[in-house]
Amino acid sequence: MFRINENFLNLSESYLFNQISKKVDDFISYKPVTDLIRLGIGDVTLPLPSSIVRSMHSAVNEMSTIETFRGYGPEQGYSFLRERIAEVDYSQRGINVSPDEIFISDGSKSDTGNIGDILGDDNVIAITDPVYPVYLDTTIMRIGKSGKILLLNCDEERGFLPELPNEHVDVVYLCYPNNPTGTVMTKQELKKWVEWSLENGSLILFDAAYEAYIQDENIPKSIYEIENADKCAIEFRSFSKNAGFTGLRCSFTVVPKSLMSKLKNGSEVSLNNLWKRRQSTKFNGTDYIVQRAAEAVYTAEGQIEVGEMVNYYMHNASIIRNSLLMKGWTVFGGENSPYVWLKCPHELDSWAFFDQLLNNCHIVGTPGVGFGSNGQGYFRMTAFNSHEKTEEAIRRINTNY
Amino acid sequence: MFRINENFLNLSESYLFNQISKKVDDFISYKPVTDLIRLGIGDVTLPLPSSIVRSMHSAVNEMSTIETFRGYGPEQGYSFLRERIAEVDYSQRGINVSPDEIFISDGSKSDTGNIGDILGDDNVIAITDPVYPVYLDTTIMRIGKSGKILLLNCDEERGFLPELPNEHVDVVYLCYPNNPTGTVMTKQELKKWVEWSLENGSLILFDAAYEAYIQDENIPKSIYEIENADKCAIEFRSFSKNAGFTGLRCSFTVVPKSLMSKLKNGSEVSLNNLWKRRQSTKFNGTDYIVQRAAEAVYTAEGQIEVGEMVNYYMHNASIIRNSLLMKGWTVFGGENSPYVWLKCPHELDSWAFFDQLLNNCHIVGTPGVGFGSNGQGYFRMTAFNSHEKTEEAIRRINTNY
Structure with a gap:
């Protein structure tokens, strides 16, 4: 009989957010409340800005006439988008990344998982605890526990x-x-990792999906702000959180041409080439209309509009952070990140606090333990709701605790 | 030093279609012709039908207001689409496939490659020669040569x-x-494979991306038309070729709940569960706007419009097929498929004929040998150009051969 990949049997039964959503569904079916406030999954709520909407309507129109219709695009993404990214996200910040080092895809979740395809199964993989579950789960799927x-x-x-x-x-x-913790690495801290990595011949998979939320100028937005990081790091970026693309699906991954691995026989292999081969074989490019939407993010108007969205969410983050600090709770993150990470009150464990918040406050958050055993006793709240609902959530917490 | 997946070193240098596109670029830069006719890559050319365009504009508008904005969707796809597929593609044809057996994704190329994630590396994998290169390349990436x-x-x-x-x-x-050959399997032929598979505990990965082109009622459009295929087969379907979604990216994969593998200890594992776990961990759903576009395919108007597109392309297929037959060439396919597969004239090998066609006729086709050694001496032409250009291509071939 054909065999399955038995590494899957080492995974926990379901992906964390599916587990939460099941718990919420069960709660609602038992008690049909209408005032639930979702501060759980890191999903945006503001509509797409008008520059992006205009760009999408125009791309849809292009697809409707034979002269401007587009079929398969380049697997790596259209150069109109890769060039804007290279210019605005990197060159204008003094970082040298060329368009052919940028790969457009349908989401950082896909890329941070799929990147394992080009890596050997005998590598020792280090993962923080707590962590975004995708890194751990996709590693277990590939190399087992x-x-x-x-x-x-x-x-x-x-x-x-x-x-x-x-x-x-x-x-x-x-x-x-x-x-989930909302913590950041200073340039000095990240430099330590880059130097360690260069010394040890290690590879850093750097997920910068939340760089738009950085307020402090001393915090690097890209790992390539650190000297020689192009020789040891792959960077993942996303349009999900800065521009509200969670429902559209667009991200990009930077694989520098100077990033090499050495084979046992001493010859060097370019990771940029490997990822290009992987993407052109197992992926067929990102929706053209969405790539036009992403291009609009880089217009002057788009930059202002996405900046305003980030500010809106950061206002929520500071409401949550400051209110909980005022209660005397122990709070991390929320200053350069849309995530606030808090120690559960009254020494509650993560799921117990989840249940209390759901039952008593009708608030959905994320239990810290879902991100790893070091998350036990902690809890994640996100800034991605409206000002009104965020303030209402705080009022309910203040009433109940 | 960290290690790469050395299986990649067993792959041919570049993906076939990248190789062709490089050859064409080189030719054009050397001789800047403006009358190139592309019958190579299987990419559609007709614009999206108006029912689909309307549906997309409306979905873009939904994304522009806070009341109707949608963020992350279900990884498996929205039920509004899965239900239509179950109804129109299966139930109305007497096949029992439920919406939770259907997984919406961004392309069959992704899914036919990614499906390997849930399979064991010790399986013996059979692949036809000639073949769509993705099956072979992704298998080599995973288990080596x-x-x-x-x-x-x-x-x-x-x-x-x-x-x-x-x-x-x-x-x-x-x-x-x-x-690439455009050949079909009769119900009787496919039944033989299903029975073999059930007897041997084998799994069939059935790619039905071109089912819309089937004209003959005795040819199955779905493997589930064969009794008990739900116990041994996964089916891949796509909106690329029937509805012109090559630039939009939408497909679906059916993993029946009755499809099981047995572990060494005798316990059974559901492949539907494994694929759900894979998709919810390594994929974040297909663009909402594209799912609404796919939904429009199933309206009465959409069905007529996509039917007309298929007829348009099939007219081209019969022009190519019949004209080459009239020349006395040996020709396969083109009757229930947008692909015509021909024996190269004058005993030419595939790349030699490719070069002749490009140089003398300014026609781009696909060398059969690119699909495997049995394709040597054969050539693929596609029906995805306009009537005018297809006829012009035939005129040029008639002049040169």
């Missing part, structure tokens, strides 16, 4: 930042601003 | 259809109507 996965302890004592590993590590996933 | 890949000889003598394997096979990729 073997001794090759090293969890980097990120606890409150360490400010939820990982320390450099003492053991041998080949690949490390880093996500800053961090999901 | 080991003895576990069995090529099924599909040559002219066998009508380009595979015979049942004599050796043990765990998984077989079948694509009918076939890309």
Whole structure:
């Protein structure tokens, strides 16, 4: 009989957010409340800005006439978009990334998972704890729950930042601003990781999906702000959170041409070539209309509009952060990140606090333990709701705690 | 040093269609012709029908107001689309497929590649020769060029259809109507494969991306027309070729709930559950706007419009087929498929004929050998150009041969 990939049997039963959504559905079917406030999954709520909407209508029209219709696009993405990204996200910030180092795709979730396709199964992979579950789950799917996965302890004592590993590590996933803790790495801190990586021949998979939320100028928005990071790091970026594309699906991954791995025989292999081969074989490009939408993000008007959206959400983050601090709760994140990470009150564990918030306050958050055992006793709240609902959520918390 | 997936080193240098496009670019830069006719890559050229365009404009508008904005959708796809597929593509044809057996994704190329994620690396995989290169390349990426890949000889003598394997096979990729040969499997022929598969505990990966082109009522459009195929087959379908979505990206995969694999300890595992876990972990759903576009395919107006597109292309297929037959050339396909597969004239090999056609006729086709060694000496032409250009291509061939 044909065999399945038995690594799947080592995964927890369901993906965290499916588990939450099942719990919420069960609650609603038992008690049909209408005033639920969702501060759980990191999903945006503001509509797409008008410059982006205009661009999409225009792209839909292009698809409706034979002269301007577009079929298959380049698997790596259209150059009209890759050139804008290289210019605005990198060149204008003094970083040298060329369009052929940029790969447009349908989401960072896909890319941070699929990147494993080009890596060897014998690598030792380091993953922070707590962590965005996709890195861990996709690694388990690929290499199993073997001794090759090293969890980097990120606890409150360490400010939820990982320390450099003492053991041998080949690949490390880093996500800053961090999901779920909202913590950031200073330039100095990130420089330490880049230097460690260059010394050890390790690869950094850097998830910068939340860079738009950075307010502090000393926090790097890209790992390539650090010297020589182009020789040891792949960077993942997304249009989901800065421009509200969670329902449209667009992201990009930077694989520098200077990033090489050495084979046992000493010859060098370019990761840019490998990823290009992977994407052109297993992916057929991102929707043309969505690539035009992403292009609009880089117009003068688009930049102002997405900036306003980020400010809107950051206002919510500070409402949550400051209100909970005022209650004397222990709170992290929310300053350069849309995520606020808090210690559950009354020493509650994560799911117990989840249940209390759901039952008593009709608020959906995310239990910290869902991100790893170091998340036990912590809880994530997101800034992605309206000002009104965020304030109402705080009122309910103040009434109940 | 971190290691790459060295299976990539066993792949041919570049994906076939990238190779062709490089050859064409080189030709044009050397001789800047303006009358090139593309009958190479299987890409559509007709604009999207008006029912689909209307539906997309309306979905873009929904994304522009806070009341109707949609963020993350279900990873498996919206039920409004899955229900229409279950109804129109299956139930109305007497096939029992439920919406939770249908997974919407961004393309069959992704899914036929990614499906390997849930399969064991110790399976023996059978792949036809010639074949759509994605099956072979993604299998090599995953398990290497080991003895576990069995090529099924599909040559002219066998009508380009595979015979049942004599050796043990765990998984077989079948694509009918076939890309590249345009051949089809009758119900009787496909039944033989389903029975073989059930007897041997094998899995059939059935790519039905071209089912809309089937004219003959005795040719199955879905493998589930064969009794008990739901216990041994996964089916891939696409909106690319029937509805012109090559630039929009939408497809779906059917994983029946009755499809099980047995572990060594005897317990059964549902492939539907595995694929759901894979998709919810490594994929974030298909663009909402594109799912609304796909939904419009199933309206009465949409069905008429996409039917007309298919007829348009099939008219081209018959122009190519009949004209080449009249020249006395040996021709396959083009009757239930947008692909015409021909024996190169004057015993030319595939790339030599490619070069002649490009240089002398300014026509781009696809060399059969790019699909496998049994394709050597054959050539694929597609029906996806305009009537005018297809007729002009035939005129040029008639002048030169």
